[in-house]
Amino acid sequence: MVPLAYRVGAAARDTHDTCTLELDPAGPAIRPRPGQFAMLYAFGAGEVPISLSGLNGDRLVHTIRDVGAVTHALCGLGPGEDVGVRGPFGNTWPLVDGADHLVVAGGLGLAPLRPAIRALAAEAERFGHVSVLYGARTPDDLLYTDEWHAWREHGVDVLVTVDAATAGWDGTVGVVTRLVERAAFDARSAVALVCGPEIMMRYAAQALGAHGVGPERTYVSLERAMKCGIGHCGHCQVGPTLVCRDGPVYAWSEIAPWLEVREL
Numbered sequence: 001m002v003p004l005a006y007r008v009g010a011a012a013r014d015t016h017d018t019c020t021l022e023l024d025p026a027g028p029a030i031r032p033r034p035g036q037f038a039m040l041y042a043f044g045a046g047e048v049p050i051s052l053s054g055l056n057g058d059r060l061v062h063t064i065r066d067v068g069a070v071t072h073a074l075c076g077l078g079p080g081e082d083v084g085v086r087g088p089f090g091n092t093w094p095l096v097d098g099a100d101h102l103v104v105a106g107g108l109g110l111a112p113l114r115p116a117i118r119a120l121a122a123e124a125e126r127f128g129h130v131s132v133l134y135g136a137r138t139p140d141d142l143l144y145t146d147e148w149h150a151w152r153e154h155g156v157d158v159l160v161t162v163d164a165a166t167a168g169w170d171g172t173v174g175v176v177t178r179l180v181e182r183a184a185f186d187a188r189s190a191v192a193l194v195c196g197p198e199i200m201m202r203y204a205a206q207a208l209g210a211h212g213v214g215p216e217r218t219y220v221s222l223e224r225a226m227k228c229g230i231g232h233c234g235h236c237q238v239g240p241t242l243v244c245r246d247g248p249v250y251a252w253s254e255i256a257p258w259l260e261v262r263e264l
Contacts, residue, residue, distance in 0.1 A: 007080060114147075
């Protein structure tokens with residue numbers, strides 16, 4: 001429960017409401033794995049759960065939406081300033097040897113999936129075909145555009161769509177689930193990793209199921225009001241599961257029945 005001391009090594013504004021912090025340990029370091037999250041403490045403001053969006057040695061990378069008092073304080077930090085870090089918490093994305101992988105992301109949902117994409121690209125010989133299906137509200141909301149070329153160089157298909165085009169956009173317009181029918185994969189064994197708004201994940205699971213990817217091979221990452229990170233406070237309970245302890249990654253077959261319960 002005691003945060004470790006980290007310092008901001010680099011800070012960047014990605015979009016009008018999103019920033020990325022790169023954090024260096026000022027003492028003992030944690031080593032999260034793809035899919036896990038940490039509790040980031042902005043001194044004087046509070047603590048929030050933020051998924052790992054990258055790991056470079058001992059340097060942690062977190063992409064943060066600036067939407068509340070704590071995240072606003074974090075996005076206002078610059079190099080050399082202090083951050084408290086607790087973790088890593090939660091489970092990881094399942095990467096299956098030999099299987100095709102569909103990575104489906106909506107908006108900021110690409111951030112928790114980025115370490116998995118990097119792992120799939122770095123060890124491409126271990127896996128089958130990899131497709132990244134990414135949707136955002138507008139072209140200005142797209143994340144990590146400077147990395148897409150590197151992913152493609154490692155054999156990853158990157159298909160992108162936006163809800164609303166702006167001047168100069170010549171790509172696809174529409175919801176991200178429409179990209180499933182364009183992706184190349186063997187439905188008999190493919191694994192899908194999905195992250196984004198809950199409604200988007202629901203429709204993505206339906207679209208994947210319609211194309212043969214079963215709910216037991218479709219994995220989603222949930223976001224709930226996590227306060228402790230260790231399964232004690234109960235804020236993140238969904239049915240019989242605590243997201244910080246048992247998630248945030250769940251098979252759709254496991255979590256879908258509980259998401260059907262109104263106001264759960």
